[in-house]
Amino acid sequence: WVAASFTKQQFPLARLSSDSAAPRTPHFDVIVIGGGHAGTEAATAAARCGSRTLLLTHRVDTIGQMSCNPSFGGIGKGHLMREVDALDGLCSRICDQSGVHYKVLNRRKGPAVWGLRAQIDRKLYKQNMQKEILNTPLLTVQEGAVEDLILTEPEPEHTGKCRVSGVVLVDGSTVYAESVILTTGTFLRGMIVIGLETHPAGRLGDQPSIGLAQTLEKLGFVVGRLKTGTPPRIAKESINFSILNKHIPDNPSVPFSFTNETVWIKPEDQLPCYLTHTNPRVDEIVLKNLHLNSHVKETTRGPRYCPSIESKVLRFPNRLHQVWLEPEGMDSDLIYPQGLSMTLPAELQEKMITCIRGLEKAKVIQPGYGVQYDYLDPRQITPSLETHLVQRLFFAGQINGTTGYEEAAAQGVIAGINASLRVSRKPPFVVSRTEGYIGVLIDDLTTLGTSEPYRMFTSRVEFRLSLRPDNADSRLTLRGYKDAGCVSQQRYERACWMKSSLEEGISVLKSIEFLSSKWKKLIPEASISTSRSLPVRALDVLKYEEVDMDSLAKAVPEPLKKYTKCRELAERLKIEATYESVLFHQLQEIKGVQQDEALQLPKDLDYLTIRDVSLSHEVREKLHFSRPQTIGAASRIPGVTPAAIINLLRFVKTTQ
Numbered sequence: 001w002v003a004a005s006f007t008k009q010q011f012p013l014a015r016l017s018s019d020s021a022a023p024r025t026p027h028f029d030v031i032v033i034g035g036g037h038a039g040t041e042a043a044t045a046a047a048r049c050g051s052r053t054l055l056l057t058h059r060v061d062t063i064g065q066m067s068c069n070p071s072f073g074g075i076g077k078g079h080l081m082r083e084v085d086a087l088d089g090l091c092s093r094i095c096d097q098s099g100v101h102y103k104v105l106n107r108r109k110g111p112a113v114w115g116l117r118a119q120i121d122r123k124l125y126k127q128n129m130q131k132e133i134l135n136t137p138l139l140t141v142q143e144g145a146v147e148d149l150i151l152t153e154p155e156p157e158h159t160g161k162c163r164v165s166g167v168v169l170v171d172g173s174t175v176y177a178e179s180v181i182l183t184t185g186t187f188l189r190g191m192i193v194i195g196l197e198t199h200p201a202g203r204l205g206d207q208p209s210i211g212l213a214q215t216l217e218k219l220g221f222v223v224g225r226l227k228t229g230t231p232p233r234i235a236k237e238s239i240n241f242s243i244l245n246k247h248i249p250d251n252p253s254v255p256f257s258f259t260n261e262t263v264w265i266k267p268e269d270q271l272p273c274y275l276t277h278t279n280p281r282v283d284e285i286v287l288k289n290l291h292l293n294s295h296v297k298e299t300t301r302g303p304r305y306c307p308s309i310e311s312k313v314l315r316f317p318n319r320l321h322q323v324w325l326e327p328e329g330m331d332s333d334l335i336y337p338q339g340l341s342m343t344l345p346a347e348l349q350e351k352m353i354t355c356i357r358g359l360e361k362a363k364v365i366q367p368g369y370g371v372q373y374d375y376l377d378p379r380q381i382t383p384s385l386e387t388h389l390v391q392r393l394f395f396a397g398q399i400n401g402t403t404g405y406e407e408a409a410a411q412g413v414i415a416g417i418n419a420s421l422r423v424s425r426k427p428p429f430v431v432s433r434t435e436g437y438i439g440v441l442i443d444d445l446t447t448l449g450t451s452e453p454y455r456m457f458t459s460r461v462e463f464r465l466s467l468r469p470d471n472a473d474s475r476l477t478l479r480g481y482k483d484a485g486c487v488s489q490q491r492y493e494r495a496c497w498m499k500s501s502l503e504e505g506i507s508v509l510k511s512i513e514f515l516s517s518k519w520k521k522l523i524p525e526a527s528i529s530t531s532r533s534l535p536v537r538a539l540d541v542l543k544y545e546e547v548d549m550d551s552l553a554k555a556v557p558e559p560l561k562k563y564t565k566c567r568e569l570a571e572r573l574k575i576e577a578t579y580e581s582v583l584f585h586q587l588q589e590i591k592g593v594q595q596d597e598a599l600q601l602p603k604d605l606d607y608l609t610i611r612d613v614s615l616s617h618e619v620r621e622k623l624h625f626s627r628p629q630t631i632g633a634a635s636r637i638p639g640v641t642p643a644a645i646i647n648l649l650r651f652v653k654t655t656q
């Protein structure tokens with residue numbers, strides 16, 4: 001590869017080239033930097049959209065590596081996985097081929113907030129992911145460390161002070177592309193910490209990314225620092241499971257992907273998890289050794305919802321904390337003690353662990369450690385994940401301040417689609433808060449920013465009852481096919497069939513009416529009250545907990561029997577019936593939000609100088625930094641007052 005770049009004073013590290021520059025080979029449509037959870041989704045999404053894509057990553061053998069927990073999904077995270085799958089993304093399908101313990105969380109609550117989750121075999125996940133990545137048409141995978149960006153003059157019609165046109169690798173070689181996506185995770189100036197020892201690393205065994213971090217800072221990006229950590233890994237044979245609480249997987253297993261009816265392994269062949277707890281002795285060891293633990297003393301923010309044992313002891317003293325002992329894989333000799341992320345000196349880690357019930361003889365095979373890294377204030381990116389500062393440069397994953405594989409994957413798929421759409425000059429693909437958890441995640445990041453690792457939760461979502469895991473395909477697959485081109489024909493056709501079958505089924509269920517006394521005779525096990533003299537619709541009978549499509553079809557075989565042939569359809573009809581009345585009201589609220597989202601703010605508006613709108617200096621600065629794209633997004637920026645929104649609204653209406 002030929003190095004071809006000129007340097008200019010204002011970007012000492014970032015190379016600037018001109019169109020007359022030396023040979024521009026190789027040249028791709030999209031380059032993705034980083035083969036983690038964001039990068040793999042971004043690269044394959046861009047390729048599915050028809051872009052010639054290059055995935056550049058440090059090591060091909062770490063593609064698909066799960067840096068921390070051997071699990072995917074959970075409350076809120078399972079929703080993200082369903083949405084990634086609805087856009088034909090990878091992680092859900094790969095998890096259905098690699099899990100060792102599938103369990104749906106939150107079952108006691110309604111299906112809108114069920115959390116699909118599975119323990120995953122690390123080795124299998126990596127193998128399956130690498131197989132998929134290396135066999136994706138239009139995708140080239142290349143090992144290499146990217147040190148720098150190649151920049152050119154900006155396109156006149158867009159904001160941004162320059163445009164990215166390629167990357168420079170550590171050996172000085174260059175590769176050009178129309179769009180570049182950065183998905184470098186915890187690697188930007190990554191620093192590993194155990195006890196008082198620190199050393200530069202993106203994660204254990206991997207070099208950090210220094211050059212890129214410097215380039216981004218020099219370009220004017222606002223950079224922050226975050227931290228996270230991982231627990232020690234314990235030898236399985238050293239644990240006394242016989243005295244611990246055993247948890248078995250669900251039977252049947254619920255797959256993550258819409259394309260699968262079942263997962264690769266039978267429930268009876270899956271592995272159990274075990275539960276134990278910390279005790280006052282653990283607190284004592286943490287508190288006595290705080291002076292030996294520099295990660296804990298650091299003021300950098302760590303993950304609030306997945307904290308280290310040290311921060312739990314400091315924040316909630318004298319409590320017993322749960323420790324889940326999770327399998328790392330079918331043939332792995334290691335156990336992952338979830339809840340025991342720690343950065344104590346290695347010799348003290350085993351001492352602390354052996355105080356815990358069931359772990360009295362535990363052997364630590366790999367100590368826990370912390371990692372501190374740079375992230376970029378996500379208010380510097382648009383909802384399509386393109387940066388405001390550099391045209392055609394996209395950020396996705398932990399680099400944007402999030403934590404978790406699923407959050408990274410969700411951003412990856414959106415960045416991949418948009419980097420590709422940018423090449424073909426098509427409008428961006430944006431998921432709104434009313435359409436998906438992905439929309440909430442990206443809107444929160446781009447309008448509110450984050451000062452601690454951001455994790456997805458159902459509580460962040462206003463329209464929880466509409467944005468359910470079961471209907472992610474109806475919400476996103478059709479759009480993904482038509483507006484982005486990232487969905488296969490087969491998946492699209494299946495989603496269309498499901499959508500029309502649901503609509504037809506609901507209308508049939510609405511049309512069947514009997515008096516409640518007759519329903520009671522037909523379905524005696526249902527707790528239907530017979531006091532009502534008005535006819536009751538089959539759809540209302542389906543709302544009773546003890547009624548499902550099978551019992552309803554037994555009572556009224558014609559025309560209902562046909563809706564029980566497909567299990568997924570029958571289950572989804574039951575869910576639709578459960579939420580029918582509440583959804584009607586929610587739909588009105590969604591329409592209101594969508595009206596605000598339809599009011600676009602001009603992209604080139606200079607909030608600092610514009611005179612036609614009355615805005616305080618503080619509001620102007622906030623709008624200038626976040627550059628919201630719609631009135632709806634502007635209204636969610638903290639500190640942007642309702643009065644400012646009304647003034648902006650008036651301004652938009654007069655200019656449209």
Ligand code: FAD
Pocket residue numbers: 033034035036037038039056057058059062063066067068069144145146147183184185186187188202203206208209212228229230303306341369370371396397398399402403404405408
């Ligand atoms: P990563 O998966 O980190 O992938 C980054 C990729 O970029 C790597 O393949 C790397 O080789 C590549 N790369 C970086 N720089 C360059 C470069 N210059 N050139 C080429 N390639 C490059 N999440 C939780 O939810 N809970 C936790 O408790 C938790 N603990 C964690 C503990 C540790 C120690 C670590 C490292 C991560 C932890 N995470 C945790 C986070 C989780 O692993 C990430 O959120 C997720 O992996 C982010 O995905 P990503 O694609 O953004 O980055």
